[in-house]
Amino acid sequence: MTTEGTQKMRDQPRGFGNPWLQLGLSVACVLVSEFLLKRGATEIAEPDSAFSWTGINGLESPLVWWAILLIVASFISWLYVLRYVPLTVAYPLSRVVDVLVPLGCWMFLGEFISPLRWCGIALVIIGLALVAKPVAQIEERL
Amino acid sequence: MSILAFILIVVSLLSFVVAQLILKRAMEISATNGLRNSRFISLALIGVALMTVSFFLTLGLLQRFDLSYLYPFQGLSVIFIAVTAAIVLKEKLSLRLIAGTVLISAGVVLVSMS
Numbered sequence: 726m727t728t729e730g731t732q733k734m735r736d737q738p739r740g741f742g743n744p745w746l747q748l749g750l751s752v753a754c755v756l757v758s759e760f761l762l763k764r765g766a767t768e769i770a771e772p773d774s775a776f777s778w779t780g781i782n783g784l785e786s787p788l789v790w791w792a793i794l795l796i797v798a799s800f801i802s803w804l805y806v807l808r809y810v811p812l813t814v815a816y817p818l819s820r821v822v823d824v825l826v827p828l829g830c831w832m833f834l835g836e837f838i839s840p841l842r843w844c845g846i847a848l849v850i851i852g853l854a855l856v857a858k859p860v861a862q863i864e865e866r867l
Numbered sequence: 868m869s870i871l872a873f874i875l876i877v878v879s880l881l882s883f884v885v886a887q888l889i890l891k892r893a894m895e896i897s898a899t900n901g902l903r904n905s906r907f908i909s910l911a912l913i914g915v916a917l918m919t920v921s922f923f924l925t926l927g928l929l930q931r932f933d934l935s936y937l938y939p940f941q942g943l944s945v946i947f948i949a950v951t952a953a954i955v956l957k958e959k960l961s962l963r964l965i966a967g968t969v970l971i972s973a974g975v976v977l978v979s980m981s
Contacts, residue, residue: 766929783926796922804911807894812887812952813960817945817968823938823975845977852970855963 737809744809747802752822754799758792759826765789817856824849872928876940879924884947886917888955942975 737744765788783789806815824846830836838846893910900907928937949968953960 762926763929766926769930781923781926783923783930789926800918804890804894807891808898811958812891812956813949813958813964813968816887816948816952817964817971820942820945820971820975823942823971823978827978841980842978845974845980848970848974848977850974852967852972852974855967855970859961859963 742805744806748806748810748815748818751799751802751806752819752825754795754802755819755822756825756829758795758799759822761788761792761795765792814856814860818853820849821853824853872931875924875928876937879921879928880940880944880947882917882924883921884944884951886914886921887948888951889917890914891952891956936979938979939976942972942979945972945975 740746762783765786766783768788769782769785803819827836827838827842827846831838889910893907893914896904896907896910925937945968949960949964952958
């Protein structure tokens, strides 16, 4: 992390305005919206219609509207995060959602996770740790 | 997968990556010039428009393909965004960040393939 990056982190607001908390909120909203979008899109799927490639017919589903609401909330949090955190750090960290989706299905829905998928989850977690460690060290020093 | 589907996946991915870069630039401008700055407003609007294009294309693709099929392409966005942010926005990309980004992308692909 550069000196400029360290200075930016020192200037970060605390409490609800903390960009790391906002990143967590953004991830949580994306997580729920992914499930809602898939269910909503499946509900109103019209594979024979050429117009449905645009995805606009998805707006017929109330679940898609709930997902849009969550996406807007996540987007506002994300913009706030971008104000304080470099994109090269914030975006990879936001992909924690790729671990949370299968883990959530395993823990709460009792779905099976294959050994290959466990390997993928492990790789994402190691990658996240590599990206997050310098950030955590700076936070500790502040 | 048809050629049309492949083109739509690529367009969706590219519009998402470009939108992230533009929004990051917009938020940097807002930090120094405030939220009423005309350059911030125009960049933010372009970013939102590109995100909207990406969103509806993804919604259209989700009607034909499983989420698990489309997810590997989202995994690639991690690498694309990290590399383009380093080149276009001049952000520092350390060896550790590169390794972390590649592992996350590979992990996302594995999770969705299995």
